[in-house]
Amino acid sequence: MVNFDPHCSALQPLDCNPVTSVWPLLEPRLAHVQKPARYIGCEDGAKAKAPDPALVSWLFTYPDTYEIGLPNQGLQILYEIINERPDGRADRSYAPWHDLEAIMRADGIPLFSVEHHTPASEFDVIAFGVSAELTYTNVVNCIDLAGIPLRAADRTLEHSLVVAGGHCMFNPEPLAPFLDAVVLGDGEEAVGEMTDVIVAHRASESGSRHDLLMALAQVEGVYVPALYEPSYDSVTGHLIATTPLFDGVPAQIEKRTIADLGEWPYPKEQLVPLTEVVHDRLNVEVFRGCTRGCRFCQAGMITRPVRERPADQVRTMVKKGVERTGYDEVSLTSLSTADFSDIQDTVSGIMDDSDEAGCGPLSVSLPSLRVDAFGVGISAQLQRAKRGGLTFAPEAGTWRMRQIINKLIREEDLYEAVDAAFSQGWQRVKLYFLIGLPSETDEDTLGIAELAKNCVEIGKKYNKRASVTASVGGFVPKPFTPFQWFGQNTAEELQRKVNLLRDATRRSKGVQLKWHDPEATFAEGLASRGDRRIADVIETVWRNGGTFQEWSECFELDRWTNALAEHEIGEEFFTYRHRNLDEGLPWDHLSAGLHKDFLWDDWQDSLAEVGLPDCRWTPCYDCGACTGYGIEHVVASATPPAGGSQGTGQDLETGGAVPVTLLTGPR
Amino acid sequence: MSPQPRFTVRLRFTKQGKIRFTSHRDVARLFERALRKLRLPISYSEGFSPRPRVSFGLALSVAHESDAEYLDIDLVTPIDLEDLPSRLCEALPDGLTVVAAQHIEPGTASLQEAISSCRWLIEVLDQPMDDVTAAVSTLLNATELPLERQRKGKTTVVDVRPCVLELEVVGPTPNGVQLAALLSTEPVSLRPSEFISALSIAEPSLTDVREGWVRRTHQFTTTSDGHRSEPIAVPEPSPATEQTPEPADSSAMAGAGGGR
Numbered sequence: 001m002v003n004f005d006p007h008c009s010a011l012q013p014l015d016c017n018p019v020t021s022v023w024p025l026l027e028p029r030l031a032h033v034q035k036p037a038r039y040i041g042c043e044d045g046a047k048a049k050a051p052d053p054a055l056v057s058w059l060f061t062y063p064d065t066y067e068i069g070l071p072n073q074g075l076q077i078l079y080e081i082i083n084e085r086p087d088g089r090a091d092r093s094y095a096p097w098h099d100l101e102a103i104m105r106a107d108g109i110p111l112f113s114v115e116h117h118t119p120a121s122e123f124d125v126i127a128f129g130v131s132a133e134l135t136y137t138n139v140v141n142c143i144d145l146a147g148i149p150l151r152a153a154d155r156t157l158e159h160s161l162v163v164a165g166g167h168c169m170f171n172p173e174p175l176a177p178f179l180d181a182v183v184l185g186d187g188e189e190a191v192g193e194m195t196d197v198i199v200a201h202r203a204s205e206s207g208s209r210h211d212l213l214m215a216l217a218q219v220e221g222v223y224v225p226a227l228y229e230p231s232y233d234s235v236t237g238h239l240i241a242t243t244p245l246f247d248g249v250p251a252q253i254e255k256r257t258i259a260d261l262g263e264w265p266y267p268k269e270q271l272v273p274l275t276e277v278v279h280d281r282l283n284v285e286v287f288r289g290c291t292r293g294c295r296f297c298q299a300g301m302i303t304r305p306v307r308e309r310p311a312d313q314v315r316t317m318v319k320k321g322v323e324r325t326g327y328d329e330v331s332l333t334s335l336s337t338a339d340f341s342d343i344q345d346t347v348s349g350i351m352d353d354s355d356e357a358g359c360g361p362l363s364v365s366l367p368s369l370r371v372d373a374f375g376v377g378i379s380a381q382l383q384r385a386k387r388g389g390l391t392f393a394p395e396a397g398t399w400r401m402r403q404i405i406n407k408l409i410r411e412e413d414l415y416e417a418v419d420a421a422f423s424q425g426w427q428r429v430k431l432y433f434l435i436g437l438p439s440e441t442d443e444d445t446l447g448i449a450e451l452a453k454n455c456v457e458i459g460k461k462y463n464k465r466a467s468v469t470a471s472v473g474g475f476v477p478k479p480f481t482p483f484q485w486f487g488q489n490t491a492e493e494l495q496r497k498v499n500l501l502r503d504a505t506r507r508s509k510g511v512q513l514k515w516h517d518p519e520a521t522f523a524e525g526l527a528s529r530g531d532r533r534i535a536d537v538i539e540t541v542w543r544n545g546g547t548f549q550e551w552s553e554c555f556e557l558d559r560w561t562n563a564l565a566e567h568e569i570g571e572e573f574f575t576y577r578h579r580n581l582d583e584g585l586p587w588d589h590l591s592a593g594l595h596k597d598f599l600w601d602d603w604q605d606s607l608a609e610v611g612l613p614d615c616r617w618t619p620c621y622d623c624g625a626c627t628g629y630g631i632e633h634v635v636a637s638a639t640p641p642a643g644g645s646q647g648t649g650q651d652l653e654t655g656g657a658v659p660v661t662l663l664t665g666p667r
Numbered sequence: 668m669s670p671q672p673r674f675t676v677r678l679r680f681t682k683q684g685k686i687r688f689t690s691h692r693d694v695a696r697l698f699e700r701a702l703r704k705l706r707l708p709i710s711y712s713e714g715f716s717p718r719p720r721v722s723f724g725l726a727l728s729v730a731h732e733s734d735a736e737y738l739d740i741d742l743v744t745p746i747d748l749e750d751l752p753s754r755l756c757e758a759l760p761d762g763l764t765v766v767a768a769q770h771i772e773p774g775t776a777s778l779q780e781a782i783s784s785c786r787w788l789i790e791v792l793d794q795p796m797d798d799v800t801a802a803v804s805t806l807l808n809a810t811e812l813p814l815e816r817q818r819k820g821k822t823t824v825v826d827v828r829p830c831v832l833e834l835e836v837v838g839p840t841p842n843g844v845q846l847a848a849l850l851s852t853e854p855v856s857l858r859p860s861e862f863i864s865a866l867s868i869a870e871p872s873l874t875d876v877r878e879g880w881v882r883r884t885h886q887f888t889t890t891s892d893g894h895r896s897e898p899i900a901v902p903e904p905s906p907a908t909e910q911t912p913e914p915a916d917s918s919a920m921a922g923a924g925g926g927r
Contacts, residue, residue: 035690037690040685275689275693276692359703360709361711
């Protein structure tokens with residue numbers, strides 16, 4: 001008579017396994033939340049190394065939804081590296097959406113891993129990949145959902161270590177009180193060395209968390225915030241310096257850099273999710289680092305030098321990846337893939353392999369396209385089928401402005417690229433711009449509208465319905481860039497500039513203007529260059545319900561301004577104020593290899609509208625990223641692509657109205 | 668371009684365990700990737716964005732399991748079907764299991780058109796056995812069952828009594844009561860979630876009726892003489908296996924959780 005199904009029986013005892021799982025509690029509740037597939041794991045490529053207290057366990061956590069976090073290549077790489085170690089194992093976790101979080105809090109379900117649904121607090125290390133400042137409140141929320149003390153100072157040996165890495169962690173100070181350790185730069189080697197330290201600490205039976213933290217601080221590239229203390233000027237409130245509290249920890253922590261990407265062919269088994277995610281395709285990293293020297297771009301500055309993957313390895317990774325995953329789309333990722341030395345041959349090889357394999361049509365995309373006809377030509381070769389939209393990033397509307405940011409693209413280069421795109425069948429072109437750049441005038445801002453309108457006119461030659469989307473973001477100065485001293489535009493000023501552009505494009509059929517919310521840009525700026533005093537603000541924003549701040553429907557400026565007021569911090573102090581060379585920066589005790597005087601000189605050159613060529617093909621100007629670590633660019637070709645040092649083929653001497661003076665180094 | 672020749676293969680598969688939390692579209696993507704992995708001679712649509720020509724039957728709601736899902740795939744050359752189910756199972760994630768494959772004649776009605784009813788196991792949560800049993804007989808004795816429901820943004824009232832073709836109480840579960848129901852999908856269709864609402868309309872004393880575990884066990888077409896038949900019949904699982912779907916789920920858990 002009894003024909004029940006154990007699927008419904010949620011009440012299995014939690015300790016039915018040697019290691020606990022929240023699955024029996026979670027399963028009956030999943031039918032009541034949006035997109036439950038993001039909580040079940042089961043991806044192709046997921047490692048199922050069983051929980052075992054003898055192993056050092058890592059929980060790699062992305063502080064946003066599964067759809068955003070799963071494709072993160074950094075976490076996937078480290079996840080594989082730890083699982084390959086005989087003494088380590090790793091699971092993954094993502095921030096639960098509001099609906100599940102409410103259920104978890106109501107029913108006492110902690111943050112869990114998607115592989116084994118193990119509570120986060122059972123892992124030795126909870127490691128966050130942090131690539132956006134607006135996820136900081138989610139980091140705090142995840143620590144809280146894990147059920148461990150929010151602040152590092154309140155944790156004991158029985159608690160997990162909370163670690164963070166990723167680009168944002170080149171200024172970890174706003175999160176410092178919540179973190180036990182921070183990894184600067186490439187994590188491939190550091191995570192293994194940290195595992196060694198944990199193994200050794202266990203064996204030592206020291207019983208002291210302080211000993212563990214001191215030992216972790218000896219690992220190159222690992223910063224332990226609790227071992228350092230900031231000092232402030234009592235009059236101005238400016239930071240003086242952040243200095244070690246103990247002997248035996250470095251005064252300055254250098255980032256990690258893997259010299260040869262060819263030695264790290266990861267991820268070997270990219271995760272293929274059961275449900276739809278962003279970048280839902282095979283991603284193969286073709287190089288790391290960029291030396292184009294765009295002055296606003298933190299990624300380009302902190303990942304130097306350029307390290308290309310050998311072309312044959314790229315081809316093999318694509319071939320094997322497509323066969324294993326069944327994906328029909330591959331993205332060759334890097335900061336500027338058309339700069340890859342062997343791009344032409346690599347692309348031809350990939351298409352030949354695909355034709356041979358017979359898995360159906362393969363679409364290959366280059367996510368960050370260079371603004372020239374060469375890039376469009378490559379894309380045409382790759383995207384035989386889908387030709388929906390192409391994206392270019394001229395970043396600024398006038399040549400003067402592009403010299404200031406060192407993105408040395410002439411108008412002609414853009415028009416040539418756009419002409420090539422529309423003439424070869426693309427329907428839409430998207431252009432990325434920044435507003436609020438240093439010394440920007442309204443003429444510069446309105447130049448964005450001019451460029452977009454001209455691009456529509458070019459498109460109409462080929463397609464009556466040609467459309468151009470101009471996507472405009474407010475500029476946020478980032479640490480370890482020449483613009484790190486620049487006071488960000490106020491939200492009101494950014495909104496005024498957006499309004500200028502709206503008026504200028506309102507009557508232009510074919511131009512679609514999109515913009516980021518200037519208020520969210522303010523919060524991002526606060527976290528980008530804030531110091532430890534911002535941690536209280538982040539905690540308050542979180543306590544007042546401010547999670548998922550990257551999602552426009554979840555962002556409310558009031559939460560941030562109220563929190564600032566509560567902690568008596570002015571809105572202008574961290575975000576809008578210009579800094580001087582004599583003021584300590586919150587990241588001065590950390591190093592991305594770049595000499596501070598190089599950055600300052602580049603900032604001064606910028607204000608003088610002086611461009612700087614790409615050092616891959618010109619003499620070294622000693623920024624410090626190579627010389628400091630005894631490494632070099634790894635590029636297969638000594639010739640700049642398509643004839644120009646910036647790759648676009650233009651003659652910098654006659655490029656625009658303002659003559660460009662090239663710096664010759666070393667200086 | 669002349670149209671490619673087409674050979675249509677119909678698959679029957681099950682969806683059980685953790686993977687039941689994926690959507691209909693997710694399952695479509697999973698099959699598309701599996702078909703590419705096997706390098707089957709799939710027929711692709713023409714145009715700028717070629718898609719593999721595959722068509723699924725009736726959508727299954729997120730969180731519902733099924734013993735009887737169907738999929739038609741168009742091929743440009745005929746293939747040997749003998750090892751196709753096992754090869755597909757290799758290429759698909761745990762929980763999606765292809766149990767049968769057969770060629771179908773050109774001109775066979777699509778799955779969407781052909782299916783007329785589905786059999787379901789439906790768990791009603793947190794209600795006493797006696798109350799549910801009473802509600803079932805009230806529903807079966809009712810001559811009409813007006814249900815307010817939304818379709819395409821419009822609210823209409825439909826008599827869904829004709830949709831409940833068969834209904835019986837299977838027995839208690841740890842969290843409620845399991846029912847077996849045969850619900851029509853055309854001319855009017857009744858989904859399990861709507862059926863749950865209909866149950867409390869039939870018996871208003873049954874309040875706060877919530878759906879627990881649900882599994883589609885059969886999809887049927889109706890032949891011209893009024894008989895029901897499955898698009899691809901497979902041997903019925905023995906009562907013992909039907910009563911213990913636990914292995915499906917525990918294997919899914921073992922796949923993700925127990926180590927492979």
